Amino acid sequence: MGENSFVGQGQSSRPSSYHALQLFSMPEEIYDLPMEERRQAVQKLVKSTGPEGFPPKCLTTPSAISWTEEFAVMAAMLVCMGGPLFMFALGLAAVFLGTWREKAAYLLLATVLAIHPLPKAGSALSGKLMKSKLTQWMNKYFSYRILWCDDDVETARRSIPWIGVGPPHGVLPFANMLSIPAINEALGCPFAGAAANVVFKTPGLRYLMAYGCVTADRKDMQKALGRGQCVGILPDGVAGIFRTNKYRELVAMKDRKGLARLALRNGTPLIPVYSFGNTIAFSCWYDRWGILEAISRKLQASFFLYWGRWFLPIPYRVQITMAIGKLIEVPKVENPTSEQIDELHQRMMTEIQTTFDRHKDCIGWGDKVLEFV
Template identity: 35%
Template sequence: MAVWKVLDTKDIPVRCRDLPAVERKVIYQKVTKSYKTTLDIPKGSLGETRSMGIMDQVFVALFYACILAIPLSFVPALTLSGLFLPRNYTIGLAAFYAILMLVPVAKDRRKEWIEGRLLQMMYHYSSYKVVWTSSVESQAKTPAIGSGGPHGVFPLGAVMSIPAMNEFMNINFVGGMASVVFSTPGLRSIGSIGGIDVGKMSVQRAIVKEGKTVGIVSDGISGCFAAANGTDEYLAIEDKKGISKMALRLGLNIAVVHWFGNSVCLEPKVDGFGMLKALSRALKMSIFFFTGRFYLPIPTRDPIVMCIGESIVLSGKKVENPSKEQVDEVHKLVVEAHKKLFDDMKGAYGGKYASKELVICS
């Protein structure tokens, strides 16, 4: 019988990352708690924030400032420099951003991230927890495709889920990221945590030829704007059926993931006319402003929890050209699975999530 498991990264000894992988696994098993049902998880326990030293908070905040503030600032900075500073200053600033865009960045450093201090501090900053149903463990070695959300302003939960999936659940996991991420100053460095281009060919190659499970933030750019809709939780997947279609074509199971806390740690600032959303979709990159802690482009310390629900198990048979009806049927299962997972876990997170509803939108 499947049970629910909860791993709170605060229970992992700080020096655990220095141990051999086999010894780390033993520690993870010891600190993981099991519950018969989601109702048995203490209410509000997943939304608890841990204490953290000021200097450690500053270090993590500076890292987030580098990956989030630099892409937010380079257009205004170049514009203002061109208007008010000598030409040489503008050329120098442009050269600086060009270097940040062009200097080679390692594409896959999952092992280094897992064993590094920075990731542990990121977990600590976000009081990061992983919750999953034990039934997914039997499928760990089978390549699958993941539907995760919400995206929010920045999919911080998704980024941290890549090393977490690899380390805590022993899944050969990578995350699909928009192409623009790998060429955006500052932001592109995050691709080394285990990101691949979210394009169809890249995802298929990772699954079919490399035997990896690929997670996709299913609401994408639309999810950036959906987060500004109101007080509920919004998942913009109503008309996004690409994951369902690919699962049918490749005969894959679909893993369903929800990142609690991801949509509230940064607040989007968008126009009420939908112009920025339309422009973002046209350019395939998010264009808007946002604020976070102290009104800066730094995430607040709202706890982030990755919840992995029951996988959608298809027949395993490949459907080369799935019909619209087949795709719609699987997509309906995906939507229902997302809503069930959210409803099952929101009480355990508690706080601002206890009264929220998951709204599926486009």
């Protein structure tokens, strides 16, 4: 790509150190400290090892959690994840069995639940939620960890704003959702998640946006980046839901190059990430003929069945881990060529693959294979 070629921070050479931050073990009082003191306190909690990396399966111990904490998380998830299913079933009942008054009541309820105000990214209410007991309990429920190599996290702090690219989607990207409070409050980077427009209007599910999210619309993301806020996005989107596979990790981003184009046009660095556990937090069903996927893409919404514990819309208590890769510097190119877009897109996939392979053994995923489709 000549003078416009992007570069990685050190390319994908063998790391000299590996690091792990177990969010679930962080003391509550840390969140009351000023940010600089908090960073120092967090740094003391980081587990590190040399170039040999963490031993296989050494980071697989689930977090301790009380039954009251676990119940609170399950209740919150039942509201957020059960909301779409409940409103869908209630809507069918109203349409086919309800009176005109009951149909009108359903429409009013659905409208209120879809549009009532929520905290915006960066707001005081959003900040309180990030540091809330519920968030800390969710970290325990999912034994949430962040892994990285060398000084990759410090490089991210120095390079804001950037775009985090963190597949796979799964039924719900819990690793990415929990990364919003983790990156803001533990790592000290201003950060918002990007979600599909329809999520902001989906009863129940939209409450998860209260952590601080922007829409995945290009203009909305550019506004966030323009005010110095980092943005995280799932490159596989709705398509990723329909690639959930219990034997392999399938990431539907091989031909989805819009993010590379956006990064080049804005000269925004990219951080490759892999979200371990997103694909096993729920079980799901969709038809093998691709009918539900086609409908979902057409309507920009997800239509499929999902379930977790006790066949309810409560996620399984699985371990969720976010692995952060090396930042990729991207030059600003107002009109990037197809070659430039392809090269950056391929580099993204290569770095995501590298990040996956470097960290999968220590969390017990050594038998898993990542495949881009």
